[in-house]
Structure formats: C-alpha cells, structure tokens
Amino acid sequence: MHFDKSPKEKPCCTLPTVKKLLEQKRRRETSSVSASCSTASTSPAPQTAATQSSSSEPFLGAGASSSYSDMAVSFEQWTPTPESTLSYYSSLPGSNFTPAYSHPMTSEYSQQVMEFGDTMPQTYEPMPVTDPNLDPSWSVLVPSQNAQLSFRPPMDASKLQQARLLLNGMDYSRAIRQDEDGDTILHIYTAKGLRECAFAAAERLRDVNKLDAKEHKGKTALLVAVTANQPEIVQDLLLLGADINACDVKGQTALHLAAHYGLPVVLQEILSSRPDVNLEARNFEGMTPLHCAAISHSVTMKALSSSTQADVSLQSKAAEKLSCVQILLRTGASLLSQEIKSNKTVLHLAVKEGNIDLVHYLLRIPLQNMKDFVNLKAHGHTALHMAAGLHGNPHQEEILRLLLSRGADPSIRNLENDQPAHLLQSGPQGDQLKLMLKKRSASSRRRNVSLQDQE
Structure with a gap:
C-alpha cells in the first residue's frame, strides 16, 4: 500500500498488499512442503500438504508506514492461527485466488460427512428440504442459529479493546481509505488472520459505509476472509453486516470461493449466518457454488488417482471438497441446476x-x-x-x-x-x-x- 506518495514520488519501502501477503504465504508454504515431503504428485495440479506457520512471524513487514508499523509492534507477539497449504488449481474456471490460511478439519468431521447417510455434528438440527425435487422424507441437516457460536473461540476482549484504541488513535483518513490497489486496512488484517484487529477495523469501516469496499480484483474483506480460510473472521464480518452475496470481478461469491477451495467450516459459517444467502448465484462462467464444488473435487480426485503413492493430504482435501458438495445439497442447493x-x-x-x-x-x-x-x-x-x-x-x-x-x-x-x-x-x-x-x-x-x- 502506498498511502503517502505523490504521483511522481516512489517510496523506498512499501506495505504488502493483500495479493502479496497471500502470494508470499503460499510461497513459504510451498517451499516448506517441498522440503518435508518425500513424494510428489505426478498430476499437473499442485499437491496439497499441511504445514504449520511460525508463531514468531511479524504482523506486517519491515518498512511499513508509521501508522501501521505502530500497530504492528503492538500485535507482533500474537500467535497466528494454524495454517495449512490449500489446493491451487489455476485450470479451474473463474479462479485466480491462492488460499493463504487453512482451518484444520477434525478427523471426526471428515468421517461424519464422507457417507451420504451419516449424521452431521450434534450442533445441527433437521430442517425442511428446500429443493422441491428432493424426496420430502429426506431431512436436510443444517446448523441451528445458535449452534455456530460453539464453532469459533471467543474473541479476546483485551486484545479487541487494544485494537479499538489503536484504530481510534490512527489518522482518520488512513484508517478508512483505500490504497492504489483498493486495499483497506481491513483487507490487510483479514489476510493476516488478525481477528481482533479485523473486527475493530470492520467496525470503523461499517460506520462510514465502506465495510464492503472492494480492492482492484473485486474482493471485499469477506471474500478475502473466505480465501484465507478464516472462519471466525467470516462470521464476524457477517455479524457486522457484510454483504453475503457480494462478488468479485469474476462473479464469485463467498459460497463460490468456499466451495471451490474445499473449505467446509467456512461454508458452514456462511450458510448458518444469514438466511438470504443465494445458493444458486452464478459466477461469470455460469456456474453455481455446487458446480464449483463438483469441479474442484474432480480435480483433486484426478490428482489423487495419478499419484504414485498414497497421499494423505490429497485424500484429506478430497474428503473436504466432497463434504462441501454434501453441505450445499443438504442446505438446499438444486441438484438440477x-x-x-x-x-x-x-x-x-x-x-x-x-x-x-x-x-x-x-x-x-x-x-x-x-x-x-x-x-x-x-x-x-x-x-x-x-x-x-x-x-x-x-x-x-x-x-x-x-x-x-x-x-x-x-x-x-x-x-x-x-x-x-x-x-x-x-x-x-x-x-x-x-x-x-x-x-x-x-x-x-x-x-x-x-x-x-x-x-
């Protein structure tokens, strides 16, 4: 971000944009996976593998502008959310995002959603089938309104207060404006996974009707949170009033992105937060989130079948992507679309x-x-x-x-x-x-x- 440069002035140090943050994280994860993995997939699609981030990673890079660097110092001791490398399939239609963060999926959840007849977690309750083409006797299991509160850990009140104080002390124009790439401070906090900072920034931007501000590729902070696999921030933004059906320059909504990247926890957060989510929204390729989930699952299955040895990470990712298909159908996505x-x-x-x-x-x-x-x-x-x-x-x-x-x-x-x-x-x-x-x-x-x- 280059907030203070004149048209002819080039700063010596710049703050990373959301795009750079996500790309840098993917490069670090890829290099880490390459060093630790003994086998590689023969598929043209990149292999996925889990890797932990360093807890000492600073919040923002050196050379940040003074307004942000002060805040970075205050939060640099925070421990980032555990991360894992996600699949990046550039061949899929309408996808140029690179997930930077991952929310680990428990083995119990994976087992629960692998089979069609299995039950979902106890926080779910039966609701009527919304697709008239499905047999009415088939109960759809979706999260109850209060069930999702147990999914995410409570926000740290002291850190949230500290974040609000820092936002209040920041120059007003810097706190709400967008840089030349369209990124706001909320986009940056969201990409970094700093929940309390993101919440405080979202409150500030909501007050000036800029909560759904889009960067140069049309990503709102909500879409960045989905891409970065930050389910807690996704729910926070939705509770604060973020547009659940906002789309990027390729027509991809939060549901499209969660379905494409195989993020079942994020998908559940979106579907349980608001009743007005459009399950049949079309991206500019004419596909619904269900289509995206099916295509993405097929890509992972093809990579898995072409792998010379059993790849646990690909198997896990395939299970997650299949669960996204199941969740969408159970919630009412039309099979006939x-x-x-x-x-x-x-x-x-x-x-x-x-x-x-x-x-x-x-x-x-x-x-x-x-x-x-x-x-x-x-x-x-x-x-x-x-x-x-x-x-x-x-x-x-x-x-x-x-x-x-x-x-x-x-x-x-x-x-x-x-x-x-x-x-x-x-x-x-x-x-x-x-x-x-x-x-x-x-x-x-x-x-x-x-x-x-x-x-």
Missing part, C-alpha cells in the same frame, strides 16, 4: 471426469424422479453419452452400470444422432460394453411394450 454455458449438471460434470466417488454419492440422493435427472441433456449429451466417451478410464464400466441402474436410457440420441453405444471405444472392451447397453435397451423396449399392453 445446469451450467449456463454447457447445460451440464453436477452429474454431467462428475461423469465427464470419471469421478466415481461423486457419481456414487449423487446417484444415492433420493430424487423424486431420478430417471429424468439421469437423462437430462447437456447440449444433446446425456450422462450416459459422457460415460461412453470415457475411453481408457478404469471406472468407465462401473459408471455405465450405475447410470443404467438409476434409469439411464441407452436409446437416447445426441445432436449428432448418436446413441451412447456409438461413442464407445473400439476393441474387446468396447464390444463388451456395447453389448451391455444393447441388452439394456432391448429390455427397456420390452418393458415399455408390456406396460402398453396392460393399459
């Missing part, structure tokens, strides 16, 4: 990537008319067409059988007048799968004729 650009549902997205875990989960959800869902078309292609095109994928046959068992129709033709059987690979395996599809198609025709005769 289609991407605007390609008309794909989450089932199309999962099948196209050969994501057997996600396909298994989606096909166990009790939709009132599963057959219609399975046979939805995306630019003419059903999920069965996409499964037929999974040449060489080890899960192709299993996915085909799963789809057929849930009512997929092998006689449906795409825009090129091809049935799924026409898209299978050549050779013995393709011939075997083609025979399976033809038998199912013939069986369906006989059943339809029998039903017509009965009528």
Whole structure:
C-alpha cells in the first residue's frame, strides 16, 4: 500500500498488499512442503500438504508506514492461527485466488460427512428440504442459529479493546481509505488472520459505509476472509453486516470461493449466518457454488488417482471438497441446476471426469424422479453419452452400470444422432460394453411394450 506518495514520488519501502501477503504465504508454504515431503504428485495440479506457520512471524513487514508499523509492534507477539497449504488449481474456471490460511478439519468431521447417510455434528438440527425435487422424507441437516457460536473461540476482549484504541488513535483518513490497489486496512488484517484487529477495523469501516469496499480484483474483506480460510473472521464480518452475496470481478461469491477451495467450516459459517444467502448465484462462467464444488473435487480426485503413492493430504482435501458438495445439497442447493454455458449438471460434470466417488454419492440422493435427472441433456449429451466417451478410464464400466441402474436410457440420441453405444471405444472392451447397453435397451423396449399392453 502506498498511502503517502505523490504521483511522481516512489517510496523506498512499501506495505504488502493483500495479493502479496497471500502470494508470499503460499510461497513459504510451498517451499516448506517441498522440503518435508518425500513424494510428489505426478498430476499437473499442485499437491496439497499441511504445514504449520511460525508463531514468531511479524504482523506486517519491515518498512511499513508509521501508522501501521505502530500497530504492528503492538500485535507482533500474537500467535497466528494454524495454517495449512490449500489446493491451487489455476485450470479451474473463474479462479485466480491462492488460499493463504487453512482451518484444520477434525478427523471426526471428515468421517461424519464422507457417507451420504451419516449424521452431521450434534450442533445441527433437521430442517425442511428446500429443493422441491428432493424426496420430502429426506431431512436436510443444517446448523441451528445458535449452534455456530460453539464453532469459533471467543474473541479476546483485551486484545479487541487494544485494537479499538489503536484504530481510534490512527489518522482518520488512513484508517478508512483505500490504497492504489483498493486495499483497506481491513483487507490487510483479514489476510493476516488478525481477528481482533479485523473486527475493530470492520467496525470503523461499517460506520462510514465502506465495510464492503472492494480492492482492484473485486474482493471485499469477506471474500478475502473466505480465501484465507478464516472462519471466525467470516462470521464476524457477517455479524457486522457484510454483504453475503457480494462478488468479485469474476462473479464469485463467498459460497463460490468456499466451495471451490474445499473449505467446509467456512461454508458452514456462511450458510448458518444469514438466511438470504443465494445458493444458486452464478459466477461469470455460469456456474453455481455446487458446480464449483463438483469441479474442484474432480480435480483433486484426478490428482489423487495419478499419484504414485498414497497421499494423505490429497485424500484429506478430497474428503473436504466432497463434504462441501454434501453441505450445499443438504442446505438446499438444486441438484438440477445446469451450467449456463454447457447445460451440464453436477452429474454431467462428475461423469465427464470419471469421478466415481461423486457419481456414487449423487446417484444415492433420493430424487423424486431420478430417471429424468439421469437423462437430462447437456447440449444433446446425456450422462450416459459422457460415460461412453470415457475411453481408457478404469471406472468407465462401473459408471455405465450405475447410470443404467438409476434409469439411464441407452436409446437416447445426441445432436449428432448418436446413441451412447456409438461413442464407445473400439476393441474387446468396447464390444463388451456395447453389448451391455444393447441388452439394456432391448429390455427397456420390452418393458415399455408390456406396460402398453396392460393399459
């Protein structure tokens, strides 16, 4: 940030922007992981691994302007929140963020959300299903209004008072203005994970209607808190009135970012804080948060399958991302939502990537008319067409059988007048799968004729 320079003056020392803070943290974590890991993923997507931050890390870098350096000295002895490296998949649509902080996920939580039928933590209570396409008997479990208070540790009152005093003593214009990158002091505190400082700064900015100020890439402080995986700060900002549906320059809301990076704790904070969160918000790629969660999970599963050895960190991240899919669906995200650009549902997205875990989960959800869902078309292609095109994928046959068992129709033709059987690979395996599809198609025709005769 360069608050005091004139147009022709270049300061000798500058305060890091939010972008630099997040990038520096990612570089430190990446170098730490490289030094400690003995195996590396062969996937083009970077590997994830947990790493602890140094408690002696100063709040702000040397050379900060006087107003901020005074505050930095006062808080430099604080112990930062434990961190872990998060997945960074630049290939995903609408994503140029690099998560800097991570909130550890307990093994109990991971186990609770891995299976569709498992129960959620005791702080959850059944609420009516909001998606009319789901079976009404399927109870959706979402956090109760007061349950989330037990999720986050209480704020330190003395540190909060100290932060407020320092903010009050700071020059007014410095406390509320944005630098040339659009960053406010709240953006910086949030990126650093300094909760009490962020709360005091948010109070000040709220008073001047700048709580949702955006930096040059459209990130509000709330979006920075989500990206940095700071669930406590996320809830604080929402309680203070931050816009829960604010989006960045790529149309990504807090839900999109939490779903994309696989942050279930942050996702729960967002969903439990306010009832007006838009579960079907579209980013500028035409995707809902549920689409983002499904794509991100597929990327991690692909990295996991291409890893030469068992990678615990990738397994953990895959479980977290799958839990984000589950949380969104349990809270009412529509399973039938289609991407605007390609008309794909989450089932199309999962099948196209050969994501057997996600396909298994989606096909166990009790939709009132599963057959219609399975046979939805995306630019003419059903999920069965996409499964037929999974040449060489080890899960192709299993996915085909799963789809057929849930009512997929092998006689449906795409825009090129091809049935799924026409898209299978050549050779013995393709011939075997083609025979399976033809038998199912013939069986369906006989059943339809029998039903017509009965009528």
